[in-house]
Amino acid sequence: MSGKEILDIRSVTREELENFFLQHGEKKFRAGQAYDWLWKKSCQSFNAMTTLSKEARQLLASQFSFNTASVAIKQQSSDGTIKVAFGLHDGFQVEGVMIPSGDRATACISSQVGCSLGCNFCATGKLGFTRNLTTGEIVDQVVHLSNLAPHLSNIVFMGMGEPFLNYEAVKMAIEKITATDGLAMSPQRITVSSIGIPKMIRKMTDDGAKFHFALSLHAANDKKREKIIPFHRNYSLTEIIDALKYYYAHSHKRLTIEYILLGKFNDTIADAKELAVFCKNFPVKINIIEYNPVKETGFIKSDPEDEKAFVNFLEKRNMVVNVRKSRGQDIDAACGQLACHSRNKQLINIL
Ligand code: SF4
Known part of the structure; x- marks a missing residue:
């Protein structure tokens, strides 16, 4: 906490906050009160910390920034799905989606503004990368989406x-979401989905991650995967398998394999066979995701007959398969469609 940089209050640890208050002649317990407002009560401004004196609030405001993600645009799909564009302090936006299903609801949240990986089927990948989200901005998405459901x-x-x-x-945000002095949600209800960078799978394992892990596989063949996930050229499926075996050996947690069915690309029986071979390495649940066509990608949705044959092939081999029907497609909220269409492109052009 030194130098002229103004720190975001939510990047500061409890201990740092305690030292800060002590250095400024305030009682140490003020840090606990402030921390409670930040992570348990999810307040969105210094003024909202009403158990702190006006002087203590002013002191915080004079030394820290408070960069929140707020609801900028809200759209509701005919199927009940709600998409929210979150406005960030620097004018950028990210999107999050609330997907209700019976008496449950799933919040799908973002971790970065844009994405550097440029997967060829994905609208976010077309935006390029702007910046990482902070822990506070990630948690804000959960707070706002939970207010909707x-x-x-x-x-x-x-x-x-x-x-x-x-x-x-992301790790810190999950800690805040699951902490008893945070939002107190179970880590069993959180899934991190990644294209699967082997060294990060190992790191997550070594960190003793309690959340679920989903691998966005989409092709169980190196050449084919590289065509849709250019970043895959940096490693092989064998390396991913080794890392996942390491993860399973330590966590004993079943993996989820996400597989977007792209028509005439990865939806043949030969593709299903490769997927089955890949999945033999550890206990898995397979989520087959219907593709939501994104303009200019050139990919199409799989033919219903091809999808059925693909799923049947896996089920006959006693694999656990769920077919995820597209939700929120009419508001561009479906899987692979998030792109904050107007806002971030405009800002990227200006900067
Ligand atoms: S699929 Fe995921 S990793 Fe790939 S470009 Fe889209 S957001 Fe990035």
């Missing part, structure tokens, strides 16, 4: 960005 049951990091490329902020 009080029965929020699950959180998935499947919005904009690759969570493993903003690992520390």
Whole structure:
């Protein structure tokens, strides 16, 4: 906490906050009160910390910034899905989605503004990368989305960005969401979805991650995967398998394999066979995701007959397969469609 840089209050640890108050002649317990407002009560401004004296609030405001993500645009799909564009302090936006389903609701949240990985089927990938989200901005998405659906049951990091490329902020956000002095949600209800960077899978394992892990596989063949996920050229499926075996050996947690079915690209029986071979390495659940066509990608949705044959092939081999129907497609909220269409492109051009 030194130098002229103005720190975001939510990047400061409890201990740092305690020292800060002591150095400024305030009682140490003020830090606990402030911390409670920040992470348990999810307040969005210094003024809202009403158990702190006016002087203490002014002191904080004079030394720290408070960079929140606020609801900028809200759209509701005919199927009940709600997409929110969150405005950030520097004018950028990210999107999050609330997907209700019976008495449950899943919040799909973002970890980065844009994404550097440029997967060829994904609208976010077309935006390029702007910046990582902070821990506070990630948690804000959960707070705002949970206000839209009080029965929020699950959180998935499947919005904009690759969570493993903003690992520390994502990890810290999960700590705040699950902490008893935070939002107190169970880590069992949180899933981090990644294209699977082997060294990060190992790091997550070594960190003793309690959340679920989903691998966005989409092709169980190196050449084919590289065509849709250019970043895959940096490693091989064998390296991913080794890292996942390491993860399973330590966590004993079943993996989820995400597989977007792209028509005439990865939806043949030969592709299903490769997927089955890949999945033999560890216990998995396979989520088959219907593709939501994104302009200019050139990819199409799989033919229903091809999808059926693909799923049947896997089920006959006793694999656990769920088919995820597209949700929120009419508001561009479906998987792979998040792009904050107007806002971030404009800002990127200006900067
Ligand atoms: S699919 Fe995920 S990793 Fe790939 S470009 Fe889109 S957001 Fe990034």
